[in-house]
Amino acid sequence: MTTALLTHPDCLNHLTPEGHPERVARLEALLPRLEGKDLLRVRAPLAADDDLLLAHPQDHLDAIKAAEPERGIRQLDPDTWMSPGSLQAALRAAGGAVRAVDMVLSGEADNAFVACRPPGHHAETRAPMGFCLFGTVAIAAKHALERHGLERVAIVDFDVHHGNGTQDLVQSDGRILFVSTHQMPLYPGTGAPSETGPAGTVLNIALDEGTTGEVYRRILTDTILPRLRAFRPELLILSAGFDAHANDPLAGLSLETADFAFVTEELCRMAAEVCEGRVVSCLEGGYDLDALAESGEAHVDALIAAAR
Numbered sequence: 001m002t003t004a005l006l007t008h009p010d011c012l013n014h015l016t017p018e019g020h021p022e023r024v025a026r027l028e029a030l031l032p033r034l035e036g037k038d039l040l041r042v043r044a045p046l047a048a049d050d051d052l053l054l055a056h057p058q059d060h061l062d063a064i065k066a067a068e069p070e071r072g073i074r075q076l077d078p079d080t081w082m083s084p085g086s087l088q089a090a091l092r093a094a095g096g097a098v099r100a101v102d103m104v105l106s107g108e109a110d111n112a113f114v115a116c117r118p119p120g121h122h123a124e125t126r127a128p129m130g131f132c133l134f135g136t137v138a139i140a141a142k143h144a145l146e147r148h149g150l151e152r153v154a155i156v157d158f159d160v161h162h163g164n165g166t167q168d169l170v171q172s173d174g175r176i177l178f179v180s181t182h183q184m185p186l187y188p189g190t191g192a193p194s195e196t197g198p199a200g201t202v203l204n205i206a207l208d209e210g211t212t213g214e215v216y217r218r219i220l221t222d223t224i225l226p227r228l229r230a231f232r233p234e235l236l237i238l239s240a241g242f243d244a245h246a247n248d249p250l251a252g253l254s255l256e257t258a259d260f261a262f263v264t265e266e267l268c269r270m271a272a273e274v275c276e277g278r279v280v281s282c283l284e285g286g287y288d289l290d291a292l293a294e295s296g297e298a299h300v301d302a303l304i305a306a307a308r
């Protein structure tokens with residue numbers, strides 16, 4: 001019984017400017033905490049164009065490939081930058097997620113954590129945004145549907161920011177349930193509860209600044225888990241951001257490390273009930289290095305415990 005860890009050294013080559021919160025040091029803080037754990041370690045492969053095209057049009061791929069500078073760092077939007085190596089890193093993130101889906105659906109692993117960067121949940125159909133170049137979890141979900149023949153996949157995004165990109169990429173597909181919890185108002189400004197998607201398969205839960213772990217746990221138990229059980233996904237994909245932590249500098253929620261463990265345990269329990277425990281989790285945000293490392297470790301520990 002196995003938890004897979006997918007990552008790649010290339011994810012350390014995506015550079016952002018001095019002082020940027022989404023930085024190499026994030027993985028350097030998190031990965032050592034996962035050393036020595038009972039994990040099946042896999043080098044994240046590069047996503048192929050065909051993988052990216054599951055979620056994005058060719059012109060988006062062409063634009064991102066053309067945007068990578070030969071030297072220095074190039075700004076794509078107010079928050080999003082590329083350096084030499086950024087494309088390769090983003091392809092590892094998407095390829096890692098696709099491979100993780102393959103592993104979990106083939107039984108090679110019970111569940112998986114993809115510890116890559118840049119994150120993906122703000123990348124829209126044709127636009128890099130909010131540190132993100134490609135919609136990693138959306139690509140993974142569509143890969144499971146289109147290539148493995150699944151009929152229902154659920155995505156739960158517990159990053160403190162709304163997963164606007166994932167919503168943009170999946171909301172017209174009624175086979176994908178997208179659940180996002182996020183502080184509101186906060187970047188990117190979308191994610192009102194009234195945004196339910198054309199197929200009615202989007203659940204946005206807006207949280208007030210200062211929301212505690214106690215309140216968050218209640219929302220998970222009373223609202224999110226029943227919706228997931230009713231949808232009966234055959235695979236659960238997580239957008240695992242740890243920036244809802246009280247110490248995070250980019251947001252104002254008040255979750256603690258133990259809350260991320262609780263959330264992971266409960267989601268894995270639900271997955272055990274409805275989809276043989278198949279969970280693929282992909283790292284998104286989390287910008288206080290200690291909080292990220294501690295919460296990410298707790299998340300992975302819960303995945304390992306669920307796989308036993």
Ligand SMILES: [Zn+2]
Nearest residue numbers: 159160161285
């Ligand atoms: Zn975030």
